[in-house]
Amino acid sequence: MIPLSLKKIATITNGQLYGKDFIINEIVINTKKITLGCLFIALKGKKFDAHIFIKKAVNKGCSAIISQKKINFNISYIIVEDTSIALGKIAAWIRQKINPKILAITGSCGKTSVKEMTKSILERNAKTISTIDNLNNHIGVPITLMRLTKKHKYGVIELGANNPGEIYYTANITQPNVVLINNIYYSHLEGFKSLLGVSKAKAEILSGLKSQGIVIINLDSNHLSQWKKEIKNKNIFYFSIQKKKKVIFFLLISKYMQTKHLLLCVHRLVK
Template structure:
């Protein structure tokens, strides 16, 4: 049962956010039409075969909607130019291409498709009168985005990042949907290297910047944790007094991020006593979620989360803090938090035959997220099995991180682990529980072990390890719950 009570006030933050909301409500106007000629001018090229009004952006001919600009991307395995006719059949009104085309359709020619998409996104953002919320971090971005999307949808029209479209192509696809003239846009931002967040932020220009954390995920790609901290912090650069930074008060880097965000307003979330949105109490129900009590800038909120684990609680706090910056009613915030169920591949539970429960958390993995997932699995009744594949992009420290996971498994006493991949052999060798090892997912699928009645199975690994194939195999054979 949700309960909301008034504890006090931190009126300076609420007055700031109310002013912003009133500005948006009073000044918002219908989005102006974006013409191909406008885009061409921003790119310094000419239109061919006339002009067109652009309603949206597509880089996949199958996803084209009427009125879209289709960007023909030349990839390693697929050339978008081969699908121009298909895109036009689906309603594309113009084409951006890297080489001349024979089709008499409004078009622009430019070699860099990323530049086309970025310019499209920037033009849409420049004409948008609502509020953009940007979210980044090493872990939890999609869950925090989904929480905030659920909240904002209860307060007004909202667009948000779809799936994993959080890179240099995905962010423009989200910004293209600003043509719908929503009140809120929630934009997730990921990074592969230093400078990526700065680049994405230059397109999205969020008035509210949410920084969840900086963890060891992908440290092999970045080179060091310090570089990850620096990169994630790029979302805080060049904020103004009218903007708000939402920061994790429990992170070691909180103080430096707070300075970096100046002169923006700060709303902190977490368990630390300094947090503006602070966790007061939690009752962990394992796979069934948590009951939490939160002091949200003076409003006491008690609610139930369906997202399991401590990470779910942290992401909910982040979303509540961002929603508080928007001055969304506390009851609407609570309703949005309680309405969200786990996203597929990110901790959703699948009920199989014979009482077997499968926790599908195979979208990605880092040492901290695997440890947290194992803690959640440990709250389930025995028997329990952890199916863990390699955590990739950890650099030279990869073996050590996998050994630490094995030791954590031993400390928890989870009954069995199935390790998949070369690095995961270190998990098997470092734990004292029953352990099986498979060289890759293909070998696992070819010789899948049996699972017991009422067993709980956690499936987690880096996306490149393709454990989603194991999940599909399990769910397609419900009768005996074998691969």
């Protein structure tokens, strides 16, 4: 990540700084990854509360804490209303500060494979960051974005979800220049209830698309008609296997990406 002062982090997160201000070079959420001088964010979820690990984080050498309550240690800390939201705000600020060209990928299956293939192409031309494994939720996406440095030119970010609204949140943190909806199939129905629910949830990725951005859509997707309003007036590329008579797009990310605009080199095959 890029160095940030505690004062700046407090401003970004709408938090209150207690203690001395100094520069932070690393932010962690797991006490197993504590390094000397890092900042530890005590995340709190429905089934866990990392505030119980603050003492352990301090003992292992962290130099500052982001917490939802005051702490009784001789260490600088920032109090915020919600530590998970604070994590997202820091990630969004770093994304805007570095301003790489970002491709965000979602879909019912194949996201990680497409992510890995795309990264392997992009990193031949410039330093590229991507989602580690499948850490694609409201915690994993910010953690990925916080790894950005001034050397990164591209980012390939996977966005997953189990419930409505989750991709909307991560897409607006990511602010992609290009979005890809790989496919729509039956998945996570306990949260989405139906195939239509899956389709609507995946379409949330469009909410974060930057102005003049590119949308890539699988023409074979179920409930494609539900996206008409969201993709209206967008720069759209389609690809298809089943609808060969209509159009097939074979996507290439080439060294032409070195131009000032994120380019999708598209080869059109019409049968």
